[in-house]
Amino acid sequence: MSYDDDVNIPKEKDEDGKLENVMQLFPVHNFAINQRIMPKCMISAILEPNGQERLVMVSASNKVLVKDTEISLHIPDKIRCIDAAPLGTKYDLIIIGTESQVIVFDVYQNTTVFQRDIPDGVNCFAIGILADFKTSLVICGGNCAIWGFDPTGKDVYWTVTGDVVNAMCLCDYDNDGELELIVGSPDFEIRIFKRDLMRTELTETDAVIGLAAVTNNCFAYALSNGTIGVYKGEERLWRIKSKNIATSMLRFPSDNLMTAIWNTGKIDIRQVTTGEVATKDQPQTSLNIVGACLASLTDPNQKAIVIVTGEGKVTGYELRESKELVDRTPEIIREFGQKKHNLMMELSNFEQEDQMTEAEKGKEQRIPINTVVNSLYYVNKDERTLNLVLEASNEVCIRAVVIFAEGMFEGESHIWIPTKIEGNGDKVTIPLIPEKDVQNDLHIKALLGQIDSAKLHVFEMSRLIPQFARFAFMSNTEDWEKPKPYVEFALKQRNQRIFDWVQESFVIDVAAAEFDSEARKLEMKFIGLASKKRTHLGIYYSNDDNKMQIYHDDMETVGTMVQSIVAYFQVQSLESRAVFPAEFKEAEDIIAEMESMYDVKDKLTAELTEKQSLVKETIVRAEDAIHIDQMEFARKFYVRLKQMDRAARQAALLRATNQERFVKSLRRLNKIIEYAAKLRAGEPSRQIVSACRTAISEDNKTVIIKVLEFGV
Incomplete structure (x- = not known):
């Protein structure tokens, strides 16, 4: 399906059916924040009882800004993501994810509701009632781990996943009345969790960067290669690919429509089930969009699509009925003109065929009518490669082969054209290199024709490549x-x-x-x-x-x-005994050094804070010396400042290096736990995760190795 399809939503038609009254996007807000905004760090929220909805954004200087107020929250740690939700209140609380913690802040009461450490940081949030939990949870996606906190800040949910969590959403995936957690990662996988047990994995063609529930049991996804699409259960309803990247996907304006906002500023509203474009807006110049949300900034009863650029420019769009009837006559003429052109080309080919003499047909070197192309897999055990072998009957030459397969080839397709045709050229061998254990469909198009023929015949076939190829x-x-x-x-x-x-x-x-x-x-x-x-x-x-x-x-x-x-x-349920000495020894070593890594982290943080305080104090003293015209003292203070700044930079570098090593070790430990859980199924798999977490929190190295090997 073409990305540039443009079909407006019809509302009213005149008698001849050529004029329509359509819904279109109209700009209603246009202002600037005068601050650079961090990517995916903007939301809308009602921050006080019966209050007005406001935009909340994070500036490049790491401050949380609230539009039309003097509120500005400064967070010491680097902010990665923000969200907002009413957690037991009649208004929204701001939820902030940083490199090392999650903070829930009540702007109305000017208090921190709770603050919890998350060693590997928070990359994204999903907020809602998961599975059979009774209250909304703040679910934090981290580095191979997912944390969940209730409105009081109690840690009530934890599980591991195969890679960094880039995106999350809650959706009733299996239509059973309970919400499941959908998780997207850079390893091309979309994982679905029922409570803390992984139900299934969906493999995509690139890193997953966005997820959004668009209906009760459908969710949309976005990839880093410009692809967006919609899944209903395990079935992918549609997907399209663009040269641009989708920044946000919103459930708007109704359950059967979704809105995609691209990084260039383009907005398109698509049918959830088919992906057809209902309406769109394309800015005249390319913008640097870093975030988008739905907000009612002026009329509480009217939602607007609010987009924010990296430079702090804010634009809002409302979906309204066009005041003028749109003449679709040129579009209809163009559509039928294209169909006429295609039919005329086919007719011309048939006429040329009928007018050709037998001599001309012989010169064209047609292939026999009963020609077929057979395909099979062949394993070269000397080279240790898997090859796809295509062989044409009647000694007809295979001039080229085009293979389409998701995730197997770069760009999802592979074109094979022989540099030299040997013999009849009726047999070709194409090496396949699967990088993952995933079942895949190969859609093959073989182009056949005599060596000196200008016309080629296309043979289409498909072949399934096994999961463990x-x-x-x-x-x-x-x-x-x-x-x-x-x-x-x-x-x-x-x-x-x-x-x-x-x-x-x-x-x-x-x-x-x-x-x-x-x-x-x-x-x-x-x-x-x-x-x-x-x-x-x-x-x-x-x-x-x-x-x-x-x-x-x-x-x-x-x-x-x-x-x-x-x-x-x-x-439904499977217990097992696992013996993987290398992985278990690695897990034991990581747990053994975690306590010392925590101590080193706290020590380096304290040293860095102390050195930063001395730098600030020295700056103040130097400025005071300048004001009282004591230039000699000011010069000494600035020399001392240079030395302290160098020491503070070294302390910051040490802390960053230690944090990176700590996060890397924690990520590897979470991966080992996930691999151990996948060696079981059902309840034994879930118990592995919870038992390992308990053993880690209690620093019980002996128990965790036994759990990994024998289960619970």
């Missing part, structure tokens, strides 16, 4: 070494069912594979391909005790396989 089944085990890390769990299934899962999930040469459906013990060995080169995988199953074991060095990959097995066999 980075591994290939081995029939010859001479070069295979059994990995030491493994996971073991109970699974009562027939051999044939397990073979069915293997054949669906891996690249297997059925002719070479030797499967014995009556064997008491199954042993399947795989080699790693491309990005998994020099790795091995072993899957074992015993009918005697119904135990399955998966041996592989990568804990994340094994967890993905366990989740695939759980989904395939519809297992």
